[in-house]
Amino acid sequence: MNTKTILITGVTGFLGSNLAIELVSQGYKVVALKRKSSSLKRIETILPKIYLYDIENIDFLTFFQDIHKIDVVIHTATSYGRNNETPWEIFDANTSFPLKLLDGASVANVSKFINTDTILDKFLNLYSLSKNHLLDWGKFYSMRNRIEFINMRLEHFYGPGDDDSKFTSYVINNCISNTTSLKLTLGEQSRDFIYIDDVVSAYIAVLNREKLVDEYFSQYDVGSGKSVTIRKFVETVHKITESNINLEFGAVPYRVGEVMKSKANITALKELGWYCKFSLEEGLILTIKDQK
Numbered sequence: 001m002n003t004k005t006i007l008i009t010g011v012t013g014f015l016g017s018n019l020a021i022e023l024v025s026q027g028y029k030v031v032a033l034k035r036k037s038s039s040l041k042r043i044e045t046i047l048p049k050i051y052l053y054d055i056e057n058i059d060f061l062t063f064f065q066d067i068h069k070i071d072v073v074i075h076t077a078t079s080y081g082r083n084n085e086t087p088w089e090i091f092d093a094n095t096s097f098p099l100k101l102l103d104g105a106s107v108a109n110v111s112k113f114i115n116t117d118t119i120l121d122k123f124l125n126l127y128s129l130s131k132n133h134l135l136d137w138g139k140f141y142s143m144r145n146r147i148e149f150i151n152m153r154l155e156h157f158y159g160p161g162d163d164d165s166k167f168t169s170y171v172i173n174n175c176i177s178n179t180t181s182l183k184l185t186l187g188e189q190s191r192d193f194i195y196i197d198d199v200v201s202a203y204i205a206v207l208n209r210e211k212l213v214d215e216y217f218s219q220y221d222v223g224s225g226k227s228v229t230i231r232k233f234v235e236t237v238h239k240i241t242e243s244n245i246n247l248e249f250g251a252v253p254y255r256v257g258e259v260m261k262s263k264a265n266i267t268a269l270k271e272l273g274w275y276c277k278f279s280l281e282e283g284l285i286l287t288i289k290d291q292k
Contacts, residue, residue: 002026002027002028002029004028004029004071004072005028005029005030005031005069005070005071005072006023006028006029006030006031006070006071006072006073006074006207007031007032007033007070007072007073007074007105007110008020008023008030008031008032008033008073008074008076009032009033009055009073009074009075009076009077009097009098009101010033010034010075010076010077010078010116011030011032011033011034011043011050011052011076012034012035012038012039012040012041012042012043013042013076013077013078013163014042014159014161014162014163014196015076015116015157015196015199015200016032016074016076016077017042017043017161018159018196018197018199018200019074019076019200019203020032020043020046020050021043021045021046022200022204023204024046024049024050026204029051030046030049030050030051031050031051031053031067031070032050032051032052032053033053033054033055033058033077034052034053034054034055035054035055035056036054036056042161051067053067055097060100060101060103060104061104061107063104064104064105064107064108064110065108070105070108070110071110071111071112072110072111072112072113072114072207073101073102073105073110073112073113073114074114074116074203074207075098075101075113075114075115075116076116077093077097077098078093078094078116078127078131079093079094079127079130080127080165081125081126081127082165083165087126090126090127090130091126091130091133093130094127094130094131094133094134095130095131095133095134095137098115098134099134099137102137102138102141102147102149103141105147106141106145106147110147111147111148111211112147112148112150112207112211113138113141113147113148113149113150114150114152114203114206114207115134115135115138115149115150115151115152116152116154117131117132117134117135117151117152117153117154118131118153118154119153119154119155119192119221119223119262119264120259121257121259123257124255124257124259135151138151138217139217142216142217143216143217146216147216148211148215148216148217148218149216149217149218150206150217150218150219150220151217151218151219151220152202152203152206152219152220152222153219153220153221153222153264154194154199154222154223155191155192155193155194155221155222155223155224155262155263155264156168156191156192156193156194156223156262157193157194157195157196157199157222158193158194158195158196158283158284158287159195159196159197159283159286159287160196160286160287160290160291161290162196162287168193168233168287171233171234171237172237172241172284172287172288172291173291174245175237175238175241175243175245176241176243176288176291176292178243178244178245179245180245180246181245181246181247181248182234182245182246182247182248183248183251183252184230184231184234184247184248184249184250184251184252185230185249185250185252185253185254186231186249186250186254187229187230187231187232187233187234187249188229188230188231188260189229189230189254189258189259189260189261189262190227190228190229190230190260190261190262190263191227191228191229191230191233191262192223192224192225192226192227192262192263192264193223193224193228193233193280193283194222194223194224194264194276194283195277195278195282195283195286195287196283197277197278198224198276198277198278198283199222201274201277202220202222202269202274205269205272205273205274206220206269206272209272218268219268220268220269221264221265221266221268221269222264222266222269223263223264223266224264224266224276224280225263225264225265225266225276226263226280227261227262227263228280231249233280234247234249235247236280236281236284237284237288240281240284240285240288241288
């Protein structure tokens, strides 16, 4: 039986909900934050077992003193900017809100803050820029306030129940529905795709890691450690779904600043005993089966 109390942000999201379900199954006490408007569908099976709070009602200066003693914060809440959010809304979600949380956790002597970051270049878009702003604050707090700040740099994770706005879901849903055609870039970019269960197990490995002496900041790449081209990913989905959709590679130009090669360095995770259990094809088969 685990005795630690874990605070999770973004619990109604894809990553946060999967983490919460696994932590509950392992016996952790879970305190979770959400927006008032958030759907509880992803966590309905564990609602009786977690403590749920709306962030709109929270004063972060007193929150950690008013509730249960928190041992670890796992921050997964994010705004990708895919729903026409303003720069200020993205900044508030990805920088301002978690900074308030980090400051409150530091004052309350929370031992560990696990942050969900991106592998993307800082200046690719507002999402990656705001994430990098928080990373700098995390480094500052780890040095000055002696709170352990662990940064998880996520590659392209996917799985059953993922958001429809993500590229992986977009491809899968279009192939399943057999729409007329799917317009894509040339697909020469290489990406590291990782199944959601492997992402969750990486967080658990870091959560259980013993703190290194006098080390308050650390960083982990979270991916499979392998990369495939976007074209290969799409063609694999196309094959598994047995789709008849026409794949129009080259119909869409690359984004300005497009990252052409991305692959996680998982050496640090492996040193914790973690390993990736699911191949790309195995993960896609499970995801597509659920979507159908």
